[in-house]
Amino acid sequence: MTRYIIRRSLTAIIVLLGISFVTFLLLHFIAPSPGRAALGVRATPAAVHAYNQQHGFLKPFLVQFVDYLNQLLHGNLGFSFVLNQSVTAILGERAPLSAFLSGTSVVLAILVAIPLGIFQAVKRNSVGDNVLTAVSFTLYSTPVFLFGVLLIQIFVFNLNLVDANVPQSQTLLGALADFKDIILPIVALTATNVASYSRYQRSSALDVLAQDYIKVARSKGLSTRLVLMRHLVRNAALPMVTLVGLSIPALLAGNLLIEALFNINGLGLLFVNSLQRQDFQVLLAYTLIGAALTVLGNFIADIALTVADPRIRLV
Amino acid sequence: MTSQRSNARRAILLAAASLLVLAACGTTKKTADQNLKAVGYGNLPSQSGTPQAGGTITFSQSPGADPNWIFPITPAANSSVYVAYQFQNLMWRPLYWAPKGSSPQIDDALSLAAEPSKSADGKTFTIKLNGQYKWSDGQPVTSADILFFIDIYRAAVKENPSNVGNYTPGQFPDNVTSAVAVDQNTVTLTFDKVYNPEWVFLSEIGQIVPIPSHAWAITKTGGSQVDYTDPANAKAIYDYFVTQSKDLKSYASNPLWQMVDGPFKISSYNANTGAANFTANAAYAGPNKPHIAELDELAYTSTTAEFNDLRSGKLDVGFVDPSDIPQVPALQKQGFNVYGLPDFGFNYIAFNFKDTTGHWSDIVKQLYVRQAIAHLQDEAGVISGLYKGAAFEAYGPVPAQPVSPFAPANAKQNPYPFSIDAAKQLLTSHGWTVNPGGTTTCTSAGSGPSQCGDGIPAGTPLTFNIVYSNSPAVIGQQVNAIQSAAKQVGITINTVPKTFNFIVENYGVPEAPANNNQWAAEDFGGFSEGLYPSTNDLFNTGGSFNQGGYSDPTMDQLISNSINGTDPQAVQKEAAYVTQQLPGIFQPNPDLIWAWKNTISGPPDGFANMTQYVITPEMWFLKQ
Numbered sequence: 001m002t003r004y005i006i007r008r009s010l011t012a013i014i015v016l017l018g019i020s021f022v023t024f025l026l027l028h029f030i031a032p033s034p035g036r037a038a039l040g041v042r043a044t045p046a047a048v049h050a051y052n053q054q055h056g057f058l059k060p061f062l063v064q065f066v067d068y069l070n071q072l073l074h075g076n077l078g079f080s081f082v083l084n085q086s087v088t089a090i091l092g093e094r095a096p097l098s099a100f101l102s103g104t105s106v107v108l109a110i111l112v113a114i115p116l117g118i119f120q121a122v123k124r125n126s127v128g129d130n131v132l133t134a135v136s137f138t139l140y141s142t143p144v145f146l147f148g149v150l151l152i153q154i155f156v157f158n159l160n161l162v163d164a165n166v167p168q169s170q171t172l173l174g175a176l177a178d179f180k181d182i183i184l185p186i187v188a189l190t191a192t193n194v195a196s197y198s199r200y201q202r203s204s205a206l207d208v209l210a211q212d213y214i215k216v217a218r219s220k221g222l223s224t225r226l227v228l229m230r231h232l233v234r235n236a237a238l239p240m241v242t243l244v245g246l247s248i249p250a251l252l253a254g255n256l257l258i259e260a261l262f263n264i265n266g267l268g269l270l271f272v273n274s275l276q277r278q279d280f281q282v283l284l285a286y287t288l289i290g291a292a293l294t295v296l297g298n299f300i301a302d303i304a305l306t307v308a309d310p311r312i313r314l315v
Numbered sequence: 316m317t318s319q320r321s322n323a324r325r326a327i328l329l330a331a332a333s334l335l336v337l338a339a340c341g342t343t344k345k346t347a348d349q350n351l352k353a354v355g356y357g358n359l360p361s362q363s364g365t366p367q368a369g370g371t372i373t374f375s376q377s378p379g380a381d382p383n384w385i386f387p388i389t390p391a392a393n394s395s396v397y398v399a400y401q402f403q404n405l406m407w408r409p410l411y412w413a414p415k416g417s418s419p420q421i422d423d424a425l426s427l428a429a430e431p432s433k434s435a436d437g438k439t440f441t442i443k444l445n446g447q448y449k450w451s452d453g454q455p456v457t458s459a460d461i462l463f464f465i466d467i468y469r470a471a472v473k474e475n476p477s478n479v480g481n482y483t484p485g486q487f488p489d490n491v492t493s494a495v496a497v498d499q500n501t502v503t504l505t506f507d508k509v510y511n512p513e514w515v516f517l518s519e520i521g522q523i524v525p526i527p528s529h530a531w532a533i534t535k536t537g538g539s540q541v542d543y544t545d546p547a548n549a550k551a552i553y554d555y556f557v558t559q560s561k562d563l564k565s566y567a568s569n570p571l572w573q574m575v576d577g578p579f580k581i582s583s584y585n586a587n588t589g590a591a592n593f594t595a596n597a598a599y600a601g602p603n604k605p606h607i608a609e610l611d612e613l614a615y616t617s618t619t620a621e622f623n624d625l626r627s628g629k630l631d632v633g634f635v636d637p638s639d640i641p642q643v644p645a646l647q648k649q650g651f652n653v654y655g656l657p658d659f660g661f662n663y664i665a666f667n668f669k670d671t672t673g674h675w676s677d678i679v680k681q682l683y684v685r686q687a688i689a690h691l692q693d694e695a696g697v698i699s700g701l702y703k704g705a706a707f708e709a710y711g712p713v714p715a716q717p718v719s720p721f722a723p724a725n726a727k728q729n730p731y732p733f734s735i736d737a738a739k740q741l742l743t744s745h746g747w748t749v750n751p752g753g754t755t756t757c758t759s760a761g762s763g764p765s766q767c768g769d770g771i772p773a774g775t776p777l778t779f780n781i782v783y784s785n786s787p788a789v790i791g792q793q794v795n796a797i798q799s800a801a802k803q804v805g806i807t808i809n810t811v812p813k814t815f816n817f818i819v820e821n822y823g824v825p826e827a828p829a830n831n832n833q834w835a836a837e838d839f840g841g842f843s844e845g846l847y848p849s850t851n852d853l854f855n856t857g858g859s860f861n862q863g864g865y866s867d868p869t870m871d872q873l874i875s876n877s878i879n880g881t882d883p884q885a886v887q888k889e890a891a892y893v894t895q896q897l898p899g900i901f902q903p904n905p906d907l908i909w910a911w912k913n914t915i916s917g918p919p920d921g922f923a924n925m926t927q928y929v930i931t932p933e934m935w936f937l938k939q
Contacts, residue, residue, distance in 0.1 A: 030817075036826065037816045039391040039477055042842065042852065042860050045825065046484045047391055051477040081392045084383040084561055085586065093587040149619075156627060164623035168614060170564075170587050263620035265588045273379060278816055 012295040019291040020072075020284070024065050027280055033057070037278035038082055055081070068284065078281030080274075087285045090270065096172035098266035101258070102250050104186050109193030110244060114237060116194070117201020118228065121209060121236075124202075132198070139195035145257040148188045152261075155184060165263035185262040189255060200243060205236040234308060241308055245301025249293040354716055355417070356655035356705045356906045357643070359923055364916050364938030371609040372915060372935055375624070375633035376401065378615045381589040385572055385581070386560040387524045388464075388471050388553070394480025396843065396928040401612070403524075405593055405932070406575040408448065408601065410461065410523040411516075414927045416920035417717045419659040419846050421517075424602060425931075427456060427525065427576075431516060437509040437881070440520060444500040448576045449600040450527050456576050458496035463528035463543055465494050467556075470549035478553075483852075487519040511880050517847035530574045531556070566591075578605045578933035588614035599933075606917075606936035625651070625910060632915065632925075632935075635908040637789070640703045646910055655705055655908030656926035659719060659848070661712050662841030663899035664781060664794070669824050669831040669864040675779050677770030679835070683741045684777075685897040689731035690738040691800040692793075694903050701792050705906040711894025713848045713886070714904055717926065721848050723891035730895060739804045747777065754778070755805030778807035779835035782822055785812040790838050793902060815839050824864035825857075837862065841902070843928075849877040849886055854898050865898040914938050 031037060035051035043051075052058050056067060071078060077087035120129045139147070156164045163181040167174065176182060208214065209232065217227045256268035267286070274282040376382070382402035384393035389403070412425035423430065427448050431440040448456040465488050471478040472488075481487075488494075493505040506515065532543045534551040541548040559571055563586035566572060573580055578601065579593035591612045595605035615621040618636035625633045625646065635643060635653060643653050666679050678684055694708045707716040708729060715726045731737075739749050746759030746767040757767040757775040767775070783794045791812060798808040811834075813822075821827050822834045842853075852858040855874040856866040873889040876882055894901070909925045914937060921934030 031820065033820050033826070035477070036820045039480075040394070041819050041839070043391050043480075044476065044483050044852075045859050047477040047482065050475045051392065054475055054477070081390075083381065084393055085563055089586070152623060156623070163629065164627055165615075165620050165629075168585060168588055168590050170585050260617035261619055263614075263616050263624075265614070265616055269616050276814075276816070 008295075008299055012292070012299075015295055016288060016291055017069075020069070020288055021065065023284060023287045024068065025061070027278075027283060028061055028064075031278045031280070034278045034280055072288075077285040080279050080282050082274075082277045082279045083282070087281050090282060091267070091285065091289070093170060094265060094267050094270055097166075097175050097264060098255070098259070098268065100172055100176075101182075101185055101189060101264070101266070102247075102255065105189035105193055106244065106247050106250070108186070108190045109197050110240065112190070112194045113197030113201050114233070114240065116198045117203075118205045118233065118236065120198070120202040121205030122228070124206065136195045136198055139191050140199070142192075143257075144188055144192050144255070145261055147191065148184070148258060148261045151184045151188055168263070168265075185255075185258050185264065188258055197240065197243065200239055201236065204239045205232060208232050208236040211235075238305060238308055241304045242301050245297045245304065246294075248297030248300065249290050354656075354707065355923075355926070356908055357647075357653035359654045359919050360652050360913075360916070362916050362918055364936075366606045366916075366936035367939045368606060369608040370606075370937040371611055372607050372932060372937070373611045373613055373629065373631045374401075374930065374932065375621050375630055376589060376612050376614050377634065378617050378621065381614075382591065383563060383586075383589055384560055385566055386556045387526055388468055388478075388556075389480050391477045391480040391482075400927075400929040402591065404577065404929075405579040405610070406572070406577045406581065406596075407524050407526065408577050409521070410442070410525060411521050413521075413846050414659075414717075414924050414929060417656050417923035417926045419717060419719045419844070419848075419927060421521075421846070422920075427601075431504075431520060433512050437512065438507075439503055439505045440512075440515060441497075442502045442504070442520065444502075446500050447600055447602075448525075449598060450530070451573060451575050451580065451596055451598040452530070453598060454527070454529055455499070456525050457499045457528075458502040459499075459528045460525035461502045461523055462494050462496055463532065464523055464526050465491065466543050466546075466549045467526070467553050468522075470546060470553040473546075474550065474553065481522050487522055490519070509879070509881070511876070511878055511882070511885055513883060513886070514847050514849065514878050518845055518849075521846060525576070527574045527576075531571065576601070578603065579610060582609070585614065590614035593932075595933075603921075603931065603933045605933040607932065610932045628912075632909065632911040634925075635910050637702065637705060637787075637905060637908075640705055640908070643908075643910075650913050651910040652913055652922070653908060653910045654922060654926070655906030656717050656923070657707050657709070657714065657904035658843055658907050658927050659714075659717055660841055660843040660904065661709055661714060662838075662902040662904060664783075664797075664836050664838040664902065665863045665899040666836050666865070666897075667822075667824065667831065667834055667863045668866070669828070670779075670833075670835045672832050672835065673778060674771050674775050675835045677768065678775070678777065678779075681745070681768040681771075682896065683745050685900075686731055687738040687741040687804070688797070688801070688806075689897055689900055690734045690741070691797050691804070691806075692731075692900055692902070693733040693796065693800065694729065695733070697793055697796060698903050701789050701796075702903065702905050705908060706903040707906070709904045710901050711890055712844070712850050712853075712901070713890040716904070719848070721886045721890060723887045723894060725891050725894045731897075733800075735800065735803050738800075742777070742804060750805040751803050753805050754807060776807065777805065778809070780809040780811055781836040781838060782811045782813050782818055782834045783838040784815040784818055784840060786815065789905075790840060794838055797900070823860070823862040825859055825861060831864075836899075838902075841904075847877075847886065849874060849889060850893055851878055854893060863898060867896065867898075870896065870898075 034057055035048040039047055039051055056064055079086050080090060083090055120132055123129050152164050155161050162184060166182050167178045169175040214231055217231050256272055259266040259269045271286050377397060380397035382398045384398055387403050387407045389398055408427055410427050412422045415422035428442050428444045431442045433440055469488050472482045476482055476484060490507045491504050492507050495503050497503055532540045532552060534541055534555050543549050543552055559569060566584035567581050575596055578596055578599045580596050581591055582594045583592040593610040595608055621633055622639045624630040647653055668676055668679055670676055698706045710729050711726055713721050713726055715722050742749050746757055746765060747755050748758040749755045755777045757771050757773055759766045760771060760773040762769045781794050784790050794810050798810055801808050818837055818839045821830055822837050824831060851874050852860050854865050855871050873892050876885040877889050907926045915935055916938055917934040917936055921931045924931060
């Protein structure tokens with residue numbers, strides 16, 4: 001296991017370096033003059049030149065990249081001159097709420113989707129299965145933005161139960177102070193996740209139900225409950241482990257549409273705005289951390305699979 | 316629309332911050348044409364009700380506005396109308412205030428000084444403070460505070476030209492050879508040569524924002540006062556205030572930022588969103604003492620989120636995005652006043668006079684071709700169809716609305732109204748065989764009055780491309796409308812969507828000449844103008860943002876007159892010529908629409924100015 005972790009860590013470093021280089025290269029081509037984007041259409045050429053020089057954008061590409069790596073090695077993600085804050089501070093302000101929303105919705109979705117999927121598999125082609133399938137398909141095909149708008153119309157304007165927007169605060173605890181106002185975005189995100197997860201779970205459970213060891217368990221006279229809990233759930237949940245592992249980067253990616261709709265100043269919105277403003281330091285940090293989380297997510301999924309299924313060995 | 320302007324126009328002149336002025340210098344005071352009235356969207360109600368003392372009004376910041384620079388000398392990267400007009404100016408007043416209601420002109424009543432007088436040689440301007448304003452510690456705003464601003468400004472731009480958003484090398488303060496405090500309330504500024512006095516007033520002196528020299532001439536927290544006239548000290552002061560302005564989380568707690576001469580003080584600030592709360596400045600000595608106790612500026616991630624707060628009643632004063640215009644009647648029924656006007660500026664499709672693809676540079680240099688294309692734009696149709704009525708026709712760089720002192724005669728009547736027949740006539744009378752729905756080609760080459768023009772060979776098809784910004788969508792829709800009309804006279808327009816930043820970085824003759832042959836015309840939105848709406852740098856030969864490489868000696872002379880001449884009508888003449896010569900196709904200007912609860916009232920000017928991005932919440936009150 002130790003050797004495996006060391007090997008994966010070394011691979012991760014190479015992957016992260018590669019991703020950084022490619023991101024740096026793409027930004028370099030997309031934005032040959034970040035000063036123009038930062039200072040505006042009618043900024044004087046002298047100002048644009050001075051800005052680009054001040055921030056090192058006039059140096060050769062490779063020199064800029066090495067400078068950036070050197071900055072990273074010193075634990076410095078850079079400074080956003082557009083947002084007038086260090087990138088670390090920006091991420092620190094926005095990540096907690098985005099991660100909370102994504103994390104909560106993923107956990108809730110798992111808690112709902114696993115029993116739902118198994119129920120549908122066990123009762124396949126029943127009225128209940130067909131109804132739930134119809135609901136899942138509807139939710140899955142509904143744009144999350146539209147679903148959010150419908151929730152706002154019903155719960156804000158018709159029933160007047162909650163606010164349309166998440167409370168503005170500099171901290172996660174502050175935003176959660178009025179918890180009822182954060183329920184709608186969680187519901188919107190969870191519903192979408194449930195729709196997809198439950199389909200995976202149903203499909204996986206159907207495969208497991210057809211396995212010989214299930215038939216053997218039943219022929220031994222075990223109760224349906226025991227068969228399900230002891231033999232079906234654990235095996236049928238394996239694909240979900242991988243799926244959830246791959247969801248970890250989403251904790252950072254944020255949810256652009258939900259953030260825009262419910263007034264959440266989160267990471268998804270940060271990325272899009274930074275792209276529009278060509279805020280290099282934020283974009284680079286965001287991409288790097290996203291890549292790191294992807295690698296980490298896969299790693300955690302692999303470990304979790306060995307725990308869930310002793311037949312799997314890490315090599 | 317809003318984002319279009321905030322993108323394209325943000326770029327622009329904060330010089331707007333600079334004000335406008337009159338030709339104070341001399342006897343000809345320039346004011347808006349009194350025969351013109353603001354023709355806005357919705358209704359601007361008169362003041363009504365009895366003011367309630369105290370209370371809080373919530374106000375919406377624009378999505379992405381992020382006011383994140385508090386020191387009144389703002390770097391270009393952080394400079395925007397939102398930072399200046401809806402954040403800093405609540406605390407620190409510019410020397411000369413604009414607009415006056417919705418009109419882009421100086422409001423004497425809200426200014427700290429009388430209009431400057433000019434010396435006989437035209438180089439020296441005398442500014443007299445009215446002595447009314449005080450800092451929040453009771454000290455008066457004096458001439459030293461003006462000189463302090465100029466010295467720190469100089470230190471900032473010497474360090475890096477991008478340190479001040481309004482700075483243009485060679486102009487203010489580089490062209491100020493002497494700044495002298497004659498007495499506590501009088502300052503004289505001497506310029507290096509004679510300039511147009513209106514330009515000096517509106518574009519140069521108009522940039523001044525007095526800052527408290529008696530409290531801010533320090534180089535470290537708790538440090539003692541230093542001589543700010545020493546450039547080394549001025550640099551140290553500037554650097555210190557930059558570090559303070561970069562500490563966003565301390566905005567509300569840093570005592571430096573409590574030393575204000577404006578009607579409000581910052582009391583809380585959210586570094587994550589830019590949301591800010593202001594409390595009335597009890598020591599405010601200027602006109603219009605605040606009735607309300609607090610102004611709560613709320614931040615939004617989208618226009619949808621903002622409008623939801625308006626509908627739910629959480630927001631008292633908020634903008635109405637064009638996409639929400641169909642819901643305005645419901646908003647009015649709910650008890651909101653709604654009013655909008657275009658902000659001062661223009662939108663246009665810029666021609667590229669350096670694109671030689673398909674002989675385009677030779678084609679577009681012909682005025683009749685530009686006129687024909689102008690005739691293909693149905694402004695009324697665009698306004699009713701795309702802007703849902705919330706826009707105003709515009710034919711040049713200085714529009715008829717908002718009403719300004721500088722609109723030329725041809726701003727009020729479209730010189731090239733929508734007419735397919737007129738476009739066809741112009742082409743056929745100049746040697747083109749028009750093939751509606753097909754391809755119009757030059758069949759009479761030559762430079763005669765009835766021929767296509769120099770450099771256009773027979774058989775040349777009339778075809779070109781327009782690169783346009785993919786956001787907001789209305790830009791592409793307008794381009795498509797012209798494309799469709801052009802087809803009716805056999806002109807083929809190929810449209811290419813790109814991002815705003817891609818266009819301004821890659822498709823401009825001064826910025827990226829290597830790409831000159833990749834675009835024939837471009838539409839990225841437009842510009843907000845300063846109080847002095849000269850097109851200097853835009854349409855003069857070699858101008859730093861003359862994207863299309865337009866060159867016309869007459870235009871150069873007219874622009875020079877606006878900057879260097881003495882004719883008080885110079886800008887009107889310049890604008891009239893631009894309108895007539897069409898270096899681009901001017902488009903309708905969309906309204907900037909605001910809604911506020913009818914439980915809030917105040918002088919109409921205090922609401923009309925929001926259409927120019929400016930807020931004066933000290934004029935607002937909650938009705939008893």
